[in-house]
Amino acid sequence: MSANEGQQGRDRDRDRDREENDNIEKLVSINRVAKVVKGGRRFGFAALVVVGDGKGRVGYGTGKAKEVQDAVRKATDAARKTMIRVPLREARTLHHDVRGHYGSGRVMLRAAPPGTGIIAGGPMRAVFEALGVHDVVAKSIGSANPHNMVKATFHALKHIGAPRDVAAKRGLKIGEIVSRREDAYGTGAQEAAETEAA
Numbered sequence: 429m430s431a432n433e434g435q436q437g438r439d440r441d442r443d444r445d446r447e448e449n450d451n452i453e454k455l456v457s458i459n460r461v462a463k464v465v466k467g468g469r470r471f472g473f474a475a476l477v478v479v480g481d482g483k484g485r486v487g488y489g490t491g492k493a494k495e496v497q498d499a500v501r502k503a504t505d506a507a508r509k510t511m512i513r514v515p516l517r518e519a520r521t522l523h524h525d526v527r528g529h530y531g532s533g534r535v536m537l538r539a540a541p542p543g544t545g546i547i548a549g550g551p552m553r554a555v556f557e558a559l560g561v562h563d564v565v566a567k568s569i570g571s572a573n574p575h576n577m578v579k580a581t582f583h584a585l586k587h588i589g590a591p592r593d594v595a596a597k598r599g600l601k602i603g604e605i606v607s608r609r610e611d612a613y614g615t616g617a618q619e620a621a622e623t624e625a626a
Contacts, residue, residue, distance in 0.1 A: 453504055454478045454554035456488075457574040458496060470494075476551075476574055477503035479511065480558025483519070486585070487511035488555070488578050512582070515590035520562040523591065528584025533576030534569040537584050551577040559585075 456476040462469045473496050480486035487510040491502025517523045522539045529535070535552065540563040546556050548566035551574040556564055568577055595601060 450481060451508070452480050452482050452558045453507075454480075454558050455500060456551050456554050456578060458499070461492065473499040475499040475503040476578065477507050478554045478558045478578065479504060479507035480555075480560065481511075482558070482560035484516050484560060485511045485513050486555060486559040486582075488582065490575070512586060514559060514585045514588055515593075516559075516561065519560065521564055522561065522588055524588065526584045526587050528580045528582070528587070529570075530579035530583055531571060531573075531576050533571040533573065533580040535577065535580045535584055536567045536569065537581070538565040539563075540565050549577070550574070552581050554578075555581050555585075 454477065456478055458476075459474045461472050461474050463472065472492055472494050474490065474492045475496070476488065476490050477500060478486065478488045487507040489503045489506025489508070489510060491499045491504075491506060493499040493502060515523060517539065520542065521544075522537060525536070525538045527534070527536050540547070542563055544563040544565065546553055546561065546564055546566075548556055548564065549568050552566045552568060555578060556566070566581075568580075571577065
């Protein structure tokens with residue numbers, strides 16, 4: 429192998445490291461698990477990790493290993509492979525309210541005005557931070573199991589549609605979809621804010 433080929437290989441590795449470093453990695457839960465064998469019990473660890481680029485792409489993964497670091501690494505690799513793209517409004521919030529479920533886990537996600545912040549529980553907060561959402565109100569109804577909550581959140585995120593896609597499906601213009609949304613949410617949100625202030 430020539431020196432030039434070796435340099436190219438190192439450059440490729442460096443680029444890969446840089447891509448991996450751009451991602452936001454959140455460890456949601458780590459669990460000690462036991463396998464019963466003839467001589468007793470073998471202990472290991474199971475990790476749940478959420479990975480996102482902070483710009484509308486996010487994924488989750490699980491991994492098991494005898495050491496915590498190996499379990500986290502496996503989960504992170506799995507999360508990178510399952511990343512999905514979620515359309516965001518103004519790169520800060522969701523386009524519309526949506527519900528999701530997985531098993532006994534139920535979640536409700538609501539778009540929020542600027543300055544609201546992320547109002548959500550632990551596992552759901554990790555998903556929104558990795559996704560790059562700045563303003564959202566989320567509620568978990570049902571199972572508090574982190575795996576169910578994360579999977580229910582992803583189920584909801586997969587059903588979020590951008591105005592462009594909805595307009596194309598219905599044969600309408602994007603302006604009509606957006607104006608209807610503002611009529612539905614804008615006045616109600618303003619009235620709620622005035623009532624709260626009073």
